[in-house]
Amino acid sequence: MSESFDVIVIGAGPGGYVCAIRAAQLGLKVACVEKRATLGGTCLNIGCIPSKALLQSSEEFDHARHALADHGVLVDSVTLDLARMQARKGEVVGANTKGVEFLFRKNKVTWLKGTGRITAPGTVEVDGTAHAAKHIVIATGSESVPLPGVAVDEKRIVTSTGALELDAVPGHLVVIGGGYIGLELGSVWRRLGAEVTVVEFLDRITPTMDGEVARNFQRILQKQGIRFRLGTKVTRAVTGDDGVTLTLEPAAGGTAETLKSDIVLLAIGRRPYVEELGLDAVGVALDERGRVKTDAHYATNVSGIYAIGDAIAGPMLAHKAEEEGVAVAELLAGKPGHVNYGAIPGVVYTWPEVASVGETEEALKQAGVAYNVGKFPFTANGRARAMGEIEGFVKLLADKATDRLLGAHIIGPDAGTLIAELVTAMEFGASAEDVARTCHAHPSLNEAVKEAALAVEGRALHI
Numbered sequence: 001m002s003e004s005f006d007v008i009v010i011g012a013g014p015g016g017y018v019c020a021i022r023a024a025q026l027g028l029k030v031a032c033v034e035k036r037a038t039l040g041g042t043c044l045n046i047g048c049i050p051s052k053a054l055l056q057s058s059e060e061f062d063h064a065r066h067a068l069a070d071h072g073v074l075v076d077s078v079t080l081d082l083a084r085m086q087a088r089k090g091e092v093v094g095a096n097t098k099g100v101e102f103l104f105r106k107n108k109v110t111w112l113k114g115t116g117r118i119t120a121p122g123t124v125e126v127d128g129t130a131h132a133a134k135h136i137v138i139a140t141g142s143e144s145v146p147l148p149g150v151a152v153d154e155k156r157i158v159t160s161t162g163a164l165e166l167d168a169v170p171g172h173l174v175v176i177g178g179g180y181i182g183l184e185l186g187s188v189w190r191r192l193g194a195e196v197t198v199v200e201f202l203d204r205i206t207p208t209m210d211g212e213v214a215r216n217f218q219r220i221l222q223k224q225g226i227r228f229r230l231g232t233k234v235t236r237a238v239t240g241d242d243g244v245t246l247t248l249e250p251a252a253g254g255t256a257e258t259l260k261s262d263i264v265l266l267a268i269g270r271r272p273y274v275e276e277l278g279l280d281a282v283g284v285a286l287d288e289r290g291r292v293k294t295d296a297h298y299a300t301n302v303s304g305i306y307a308i309g310d311a312i313a314g315p316m317l318a319h320k321a322e323e324e325g326v327a328v329a330e331l332l333a334g335k336p337g338h339v340n341y342g343a344i345p346g347v348v349y350t351w352p353e354v355a356s357v358g359e360t361e362e363a364l365k366q367a368g369v370a371y372n373v374g375k376f377p378f379t380a381n382g383r384a385r386a387m388g389e390i391e392g393f394v395k396l397l398a399d400k401a402t403d404r405l406l407g408a409h410i411i412g413p414d415a416g417t418l419i420a421e422l423v424t425a426m427e428f429g430a431s432a433e434d435v436a437r438t439c440h441a442h443p444s445l446n447e448a449v450k451e452a453a454l455a456v457e458g459r460a461l462h463i
């Protein structure tokens with residue numbers, strides 16, 4: 001046995017590294033196992049951070065080409081240096097992953113480099129060396145879901161990982177899957193000049209999003225030139241010298257057709273990754289979708305083994321993983337760790353952004369909850385006008401009887417930042433009136449949130 005720890009966390013993504021830091025802050029002796037050459041997991045290396053770097057860069061390019069002239073800023077010619085854009089993305093990722101290394105040193109978290117395997121409760125083997133731990137936290141994250149008939153080579157047929165690395169703008173990019181990852185990366189390459197077609201099995205995009213918001217979102221993306229083939233399934237992909245030929249069929253069955261593309265992005269979802277942990281041998285139970293089963297305190301069925309993040313149930317989001325990392329660390333330190341799953345925001349970082357928290361209208365109807373709706377469009381917001389960003393609206397759902405906020409949905413400029421106010425409001429059990437009576441700076445995009453709250457009672461001022 002090499003060294004013993006209070007906690008060994010396996011996986012240094014946002015769930016695992018945050019758990020390790022919080023446990024160390026609370027005085028526990030902590031190690032974190034990570035097999036990747038850099039810390040930060042999917043999120044920092046091949047997920048949230050590189051995708052947001054490319055979204056930002058492609059947005060700057062698009063803005064320079066299409067929006068600056070309207071501001072009276074004339075640029076002679078705008079050209080793309082994709083190699084520089086990709087290099088910048090690498091620098092952004094590097095700064096972030098190095099930052100986590102610094103935080104580990106600062107908090108005295110030991111990074112055990114290599115692949116972790118649980119050989120018995122209380123023992124984690126890392127590349128052949130056994131380490132003892134009072135508590136083991138599984139935070140091994142997720143991987144892309146494969147599609148039969150579509151063989152990923154990360155060159156012509158890519159997952160999000162390959163789509164972040166393309167060294168040329170594809171002529172035609174076909175995205176399989178109308179979820180947030182496919183739409184974000186589709187937006188990047190569309191802005192840089194690719195034709196983009198999204199093929200989605202369902203008859204709508206972003207299935208968990210409020211239906212009205214999703215319909216508006218699709219309309220806006222279509223205006224940006226993205227084409228949608230809804231209710232359609234991809235049954236086969238054949239790679240040739242001149243690209244990839246996809247076979248498409250109506251989701252309900254019917255006549256097949258083909259679609260040619262230069263690059264295919266497979267983005268039909270992610271699934272938990274627990275392959276190398278040896279969970280069978282120690283008897284840790286998984287659910288029917290391959291997720292590690294946990295109780296409300298993140299404990300698995302095996303004493304001393306816990307799990308968090310993408311490896312367990314719930315939305316596969318970095319901030320959800322982080323909250324669980326903090327909660328389990330606090331529980332292990334004898335404190336009352338807790339996550340409020342009713343107030344976890346979700347953001348799609350396209351432009352405009354789409355952000356939500358809490359219930360959708362569809363969910364409230366299904367649950368038979370009576371509610372009021374307050375909506376306010378960005379066309380009537382002074383700051384949005386000044387920015388030249390008037391697409392979208394704020395939509396609030398409040399309980400009909402108590403006025404308590406039940407859900408908030410924003411499509412518009414900086415929606416991902418605007419939603420934070422409503423997450424806080426919901427954490428405090430606020431009513432729509434509480435938000436409506438809060439003073440909001442003028443002129444700000446946040447005033448649209450206040451107006452939507454006023455609109456719940458039918459008394460918006462600026463429309």
Ligand SMILES: Cc1cc2nc3c(=O)[nH]c(=O)nc-3n(C[C@H](O)[C@H](O)[C@H](O)COP(=O)(O)OP(=O)(O)OC[C@H]3O[C@@H](n4cnc5c(N)ncnc54)[C@H](O)[C@@H]3O)c2cc1C
Pocket residue numbers: 010011012013014015016017033034035036040041042043044046047048049051114115116117139140141142160161181273276277308309310311316317318319320321349
């Ligand atoms: C393209 C893309 C964009 C995304 N954008 C966003 C976004 O904008 N916002 C958001 O909230 N979420 C986003 N996500 C999702 C987010 O990345 C995940 O929800 C988050 O990373 C999950 O964190 P985690 O700690 O559970 O696991 P991960 O981040 O997946 O980390 C798990 C780590 O465990 C390591 N590991 C696995 N098995 C072992 C083992 N046996 N031994 C040692 N190490 C091991 C892996 O190498 C990995 O580094 C995005 C994902 C993708 C793919």
